[in-house]
Amino acid sequence: MTLAIKNGHLIDPASGISEPMDVLVEGPTVKQIGKDQSADELLDAAGCVVCPGLVDIHVHFREPGYEFKETIKTGSRAAAHGGFTSVVTMPNTNPPIDNAGMVEFTLRRAREVACIKIHPAACATKGREGRQMTEMAELKAVGAVAVTDDGADIESSWVMRRVLEYANMCRLTYLAHCEDASLADGGVMNEGFNSTKLGLPGLPKAMEEIMIDRNIRLAALTGAKIHIQHVTTAGGIEIIRRAKNSGVRVTCETAPHYWTLTDDAVTDFGTNAKMNPPLRELEDVEAVKNALADGTIDCVATDHAPHTFTEKDVEFQIAPFGVVGLETALALTITELVEPEVISIERAVELLTSAPAKVLGLPAGALEEGGPADITVFDPKAEWVVDPEDFESLSGNTPFAGRTVRGRVQATVCDGRIVYQRKRQP
Amino acid sequence: MADAVQTTWTRKDLIDIEGLSREEIELILDTAPQFVAISERDSGIKKVPLLQGRLVVNWFYEPSTRTRMSFELAAKRLSADTLSISASTSSLVKGETLHDTLANIEAMHSDVVVIRHQYAGAPHILAQRHQSHIINAGDGCHEHPTQALLDALTMRDHVRGVRQDPEAGLDGLRVAIIGDISYSRVARSNIWCLNKLGAQVVLCGPSTLMPPEVDRLGVEVTTDLREAICDANVIYVLRIQLERQKTSLFPSIREYIRVFRIDRESIKAAPQDALIMHPGPINRDIELSAALADGPRSVILEQVTNGVAVRMAIMHLLVNSPAGA
Numbered sequence: 001m002t003l004a005i006k007n008g009h010l011i012d013p014a015s016g017i018s019e020p021m022d023v024l025v026e027g028p029t030v031k032q033i034g035k036d037q038s039a040d041e042l043l044d045a046a047g048c049v050v051c052p053g054l055v056d057i058h059v060h061f062r063e064p065g066y067e068f069k070e071t072i073k074t075g076s077r078a079a080a081h082g083g084f085t086s087v088v089t090m091p092n093t094n095p096p097i098d099n100a101g102m103v104e105f106t107l108r109r110a111r112e113v114a115c116i117k118i119h120p121a122a123c124a125t126k127g128r129e130g131r132q133m134t135e136m137a138e139l140k141a142v143g144a145v146a147v148t149d150d151g152a153d154i155e156s157s158w159v160m161r162r163v164l165e166y167a168n169m170c171r172l173t174y175l176a177h178c179e180d181a182s183l184a185d186g187g188v189m190n191e192g193f194n195s196t197k198l199g200l201p202g203l204p205k206a207m208e209e210i211m212i213d214r215n216i217r218l219a220a221l222t223g224a225k226i227h228i229q230h231v232t233t234a235g236g237i238e239i240i241r242r243a244k245n246s247g248v249r250v251t252c253e254t255a256p257h258y259w260t261l262t263d264d265a266v267t268d269f270g271t272n273a274k275m276n277p278p279l280r281e282l283e284d285v286e287a288v289k290n291a292l293a294d295g296t297i298d299c300v301a302t303d304h305a306p307h308t309f310t311e312k313d314v315e316f317q318i319a320p321f322g323v324v325g326l327e328t329a330l331a332l333t334i335t336e337l338v339e340p341e342v343i344s345i346e347r348a349v350e351l352l353t354s355a356p357a358k359v360l361g362l363p364a365g366a367l368e369e370g371g372p373a374d375i376t377v378f379d380p381k382a383e384w385v386v387d388p389e390d391f392e393s394l395s396g397n398t399p400f401a402g403r404t405v406r407g408r409v410q411a412t413v414c415d416g417r418i419v420y421q422r423k424r425q426p
Numbered sequence: 427m428a429d430a431v432q433t434t435w436t437r438k439d440l441i442d443i444e445g446l447s448r449e450e451i452e453l454i455l456d457t458a459p460q461f462v463a464i465s466e467r468d469s470g471i472k473k474v475p476l477l478q479g480r481l482v483v484n485w486f487y488e489p490s491t492r493t494r495m496s497f498e499l500a501a502k503r504l505s506a507d508t509l510s511i512s513a514s515t516s517s518l519v520k521g522e523t524l525h526d527t528l529a530n531i532e533a534m535h536s537d538v539v540v541i542r543h544q545y546a547g548a549p550h551i552l553a554q555r556h557q558s559h560i561i562n563a564g565d566g567c568h569e570h571p572t573q574a575l576l577d578a579l580t581m582r583d584h585v586r587g588v589r590q591d592p593e594a595g596l597d598g599l600r601v602a603i604i605g606d607i608s609y610s611r612v613a614r615s616n617i618w619c620l621n622k623l624g625a626q627v628v629l630c631g632p633s634t635l636m637p638p639e640v641d642r643l644g645v646e647v648t649t650d651l652r653e654a655i656c657d658a659n660v661i662y663v664l665r666i667q668l669e670r671q672k673t674s675l676f677p678s679i680r681e682y683i684r685v686f687r688i689d690r691e692s693i694k695a696a697p698q699d700a701l702i703m704h705p706g707p708i709n710r711d712i713e714l715s716a717a718l719a720d721g722p723r724s725v726i727l728e729q730v731t732n733g734v735a736v737r738m739a740i741m742h743l744l745v746n747s748p749a750g751a
Binding site: 191192193195196197198199200201202268269310313314315316317318 | 444523524525543545546547548550551565566567568569611614637638639640642643
């Protein structure tokens with residue numbers, strides 16, 4: 001069985017290709033990239049970009065423990081709908097993914113129900129308590145691709161240092177959620193003029209920057225590889241830029257809402273604008289955009305964090321942090337970064353494919369003959385209106401409902417199988 | 427005949443002062459005096475039938491004595507039926523949301539729902555979805571609009587009395603607000619209200635209790651008490667929450683008194699005729715000395731009297747304005 005994706009514009013950042021090209025798929029692999037391919041099945045990509053399946057190294061699929069928010073099955077469908085074929089799931093489930101059995105559980109569920117590739121990240125400390133480190137060598141052996149206590153930082157610098165040293169020995173990257181919990185105390189939005197106006201407790205930018213700085217210094221001390229999650233502030237970006245220049249092994253990501261929205265989005269007490277770290281201010285949004293363009297920010301990751309309508313339909317101060325992102329990430333990258341010419345379409349594809357794959361050394365994010373046929377086809381001009389009712393995710397907690405965006409996934413292919421295809425409109 | 431443009435009330439709810447225009451604030455202030463008169467009738471019959479047959483629900487998530495009493499009296503003097511609900515914790519503890527609770531209240535056909543809540547924005551999100559007229563009786567550290575309105579009425583009464591000008595407003599009045607600004611919804615509502623009415627506001631308190639970028643609200647900010655009150659027409663003293671010292675927001679009550687108390691000594695820096703106001707309840711001799719609280723410059727009890735009238739005026743405007751229904 002062969003599949004030809006024809007008439008599209010191929011962008012493969014890993015090989016530097018950006019030109020009209022057909023892709024011939026045989027079974028689960030790419031057989032040939034070239035002109036005028038024919039096959040048993042045709043996928044017309046006229047007017048579309050054909051690129052490697054998108055990669056998201058920061059998602060929460062909530063299984064086990066919170067299957068009412070999302071499951072590995074629904075999360076993977078949401079991913080496919082958004083053009084993603086590989087994701088890294090965070091371990092803050094209940095129970096958390098802090099031992100080999102839990103990693104194996106995740107991978108087994110992925111084999112049973114997921115339509116895309118699930119790579120579990122495991123906890124760095126038992127129970128995410130920041131005290132005793134997990135059995136990282138075994139976690140790695142059974143398939144964990146990174147370690148993290150995501151959702152919180154490791155408070156003790158001593159523990160953090162040992163975690164980094166040990167993870168480095170195991171060739172595991174630490175994914176750092178940078179937050180000084182004592183400074184964050186009770187905060188629910190960015191601290192600044194808007195929090196003053198609304199009377200809501202603030203999360204100062206320093207809460208993030210202090211721990212970015214600490215974690216980078218510990219990475220420098222230990223020689224370990226660290227990846228800073230969801231960077232949001234101009235100051236944090238500057239710290240990372242300096243560290244990169246001085247040779248520290250640090251990478252970082254940001255999420256689409258951090259280049260699209262400011263804390264002005266909170267002024268209606270709408271809980272879908274509540275996430276951690278919080279939406280910052282205009283100067284930070286500008287810094288994020290610049291850092292995406294100049295490479296200081298390595299990749300895009302969504303921090304897809306589903307919560308039910310009821311959980312979010314409460315007073316702002318008691319609503320859970322987090323928004324979904326898998327089904328809007330590509331469109332927000334095109335609408336807010338490519339169309340205003342902050343970055344090129346090639347850079348956009350890189351930020352969503354080869355760049356995140358490279359951060360964790362995942363076997364994804366590139367199109368090559370003989371390689372896995374993970375392919376996304378999207379129409380960069382297609383306009384649509386975000387409607388959570390259309391999401392495949394179990395949850396619809398997006399701050400972008402009703403927003404008109406451009407860039408729509410037409411088809412997602414994972415291991416040669418079409419896992420999502422947009423229905424033709426009558 | 428009369429060519430004056432009459433402002434009419436068009437809002438369903440009273441959620442904050444931030445969103446009100448100067449004309450709307452003045453409409454409330456101009457509506458209130460007739461209700462002061464009702465409470466002071468020679469006949470002793472302090473009641474009018476403006477809300478007869480209506481249901482006013484006082485829904486308080488935080489302990490409150492005077493605000494609750496004031497709203498309840500206001501409703502009763504308008505002849506409304508009243509119902510009080512106190513809840514010590516969030517609805518979520520019982521497994522329902524705030525919206526569920528209000529939907530249940532509305533199923534019993536409430537007309538006005540007065541809500542006090544420990545979290546900012548609660549009245550706002552309720553007003554967006556529900557039919558009842560919502561009155562914010564204080565939401566977290568956000569706003570306390572009826573307090574600011576009764577304060578403005580009290581200041582205006584005083585200005586009009588002193589200048590013997592029944593039309594005088596607050597333009598140019600200097601108001602010093604002293605104390606914990608960060609956690610104060612009273613301060614926020616007063617800043618909006620006074621600014622809209624043309625008064626000048628200076629804030630003074632410990633730097634640890636001053637919210638970031640508050641000067642962008644159009645106020646002066648100082649930590650020097652004498653500087654704050656030296657040309658003040660009104661000294662507005664906020665209640666200091668005694669438990670704040672435990673969280674390292676100020677070192678001790680003793681030190682707070684030393685730096686920020688309004689008393690015979692510190693008030694020497696202020697003009698002789700500066701008024702003293704306080705939203706209550708007072709921590710006597712902590713933020714304000716007893717002698718000044720009870721002295722001739724204090725209008726604290728007038729604030730309380732005006733509170734009932736302002737709340738009557740608001741309920742009347744919300745329920746009986748044709749466009750506001």
